[in-house]
Amino acid sequence: MALVEVRDLVKIYQSDEGIFGKAKREVRAVNGVSLDVNAGETLGLVGESGCGKTTLGRMILRLIEPTSGQIRFNNQDVLNASSGTLRRLRRDMQIIFQDPFASLNPRMRIEQIITEPLVIHGRNGRSGKSRLHDEAVKMIHAVGLDEEALRRYPHEFSGGQRQRIGIARALMLRPKFVVCDEPVSALDVSVGAQIVNLLKQLQREFGLTYLFISHSMPVVRYLSDRIAVMRQGEIVELGTSEEITSNPKHEYTKTLLAATPEAKLQ
Numbered sequence: 001m002a003l004v005e006v007r008d009l010v011k012i013y014q015s016d017e018g019i020f021g022k023a024k025r026e027v028r029a030v031n032g033v034s035l036d037v038n039a040g041e042t043l044g045l046v047g048e049s050g051c052g053k054t055t056l057g058r059m060i061l062r063l064i065e066p067t068s069g070q071i072r073f074n075n076q077d078v079l080n081a082s083s084g085t086l087r088r089l090r091r092d093m094q095i096i097f098q099d100p101f102a103s104l105n106p107r108m109r110i111e112q113i114i115t116e117p118l119v120i121h122g123r124n125g126r127s128g129k130s131r132l133h134d135e136a137v138k139m140i141h142a143v144g145l146d147e148e149a150l151r152r153y154p155h156e157f158s159g160g161q162r163q164r165i166g167i168a169r170a171l172m173l174r175p176k177f178v179v180c181d182e183p184v185s186a187l188d189v190s191v192g193a194q195i196v197n198l199l200k201q202l203q204r205e206f207g208l209t210y211l212f213i214s215h216s217m218p219v220v221r222y223l224s225d226r227i228a229v230m231r232q233g234e235i236v237e238l239g240t241s242e243e244i245t246s247n248p249k250h251e252y253t254k255t256l257l258a259a260t261p262e263a264k265l266q
């Protein structure tokens with residue numbers, strides 16, 4: 001069953017990059033994309049830098065406003081949702097960023113960072129602080145860190161640990177759907193592999209559906225049930241990981257596969 005349905009999605013950016021700062025330049029970042037993300041699956045989204053992956057992922061969460069098209073989440077119209085519905089939808093849809101450090105407030109302790117979504121969404125309940133603390137402890141353990149981490153600040157952690165904190169924050173509201181936007185691209189290969197395995201484990205534990213964005217075919221292949229190959233704003237091929245990697249139809253998919261021969265994750 002499709003949890004996310006994307007139809008004819010388009011994003012055109014207007015930029016003022018003319019020689020004299022007057023001419024408008026149009027960038028068709030996403031050019032008529034249609035795809036489904038099925039409940040419980042990982043859909044990998046792969047393609048080279050600038051092809052529109054981030055724009056597509058963020059439009060689904062409505063962090064970027066599409067130029068045209070339709071998005072349905074759990075059978076609800078995302079683009080025409082009332083503010084109340086949108087607020088509810090936002091709890092169910094979260095994002096994990098490439099650079100966790102840039103997305104973690106340096107002046108906040110980890111406990112405050114990861115419980116903030118609960119406070120914002122008024123999910124801290126009647127028991128207030130102690131319930132929030134319990135939730136923080138549970139989640140910090142789920143992402144493989146010690147309870148003691150809650151009292152510390154982002155700069156005290158390594159890149160991999162910070163990504164675990166970013167994941168903890170994304171999962172605090174118990175979302176159904178998570179867009180993972182290059183979550184391991186800034187990490188060493190071995191650290192990245194640990195994070196990928198953590199994401200797999202959390203998917204089972206919390207019943208998550210992922211859109212996993214990456215420019216790396218080996219990473220996407222390892223994690224995804226199906227893979228969408230994106231090029232210059234369009235999906236050129238979509239199939240099971242097996243089909244895409246062992247029997248690619250599109251020339252561009254073949255090029256991507258050839259660029260990363262025998263790289264392994266584990």
Ligand SMILES: Nc1ncnc2c1ncn2[C@@H]1O[C@H](COP(=O)(O)OP(=O)(O)OP(=O)(O)O)[C@@H](O)[C@H]1O
Pocket residue numbers: 013014015027028029047048049050051052053054055056215
């Ligand atoms: N705010 C913006 N204004 C104008 N152009 C933009 C904006 N954001 C992105 N673009 C352009 O849209 C295109 C798609 O960008 P996007 O960031 O979605 O690609 P990407 O596939 O995520 O790339 P990367 O792999 O480098 O993260 C690029 O040509 C980019 O320069």
Ligand SMILES: [Mg+2]
Pocket residue numbers: 053054055
């Ligand atoms: Mg991107």
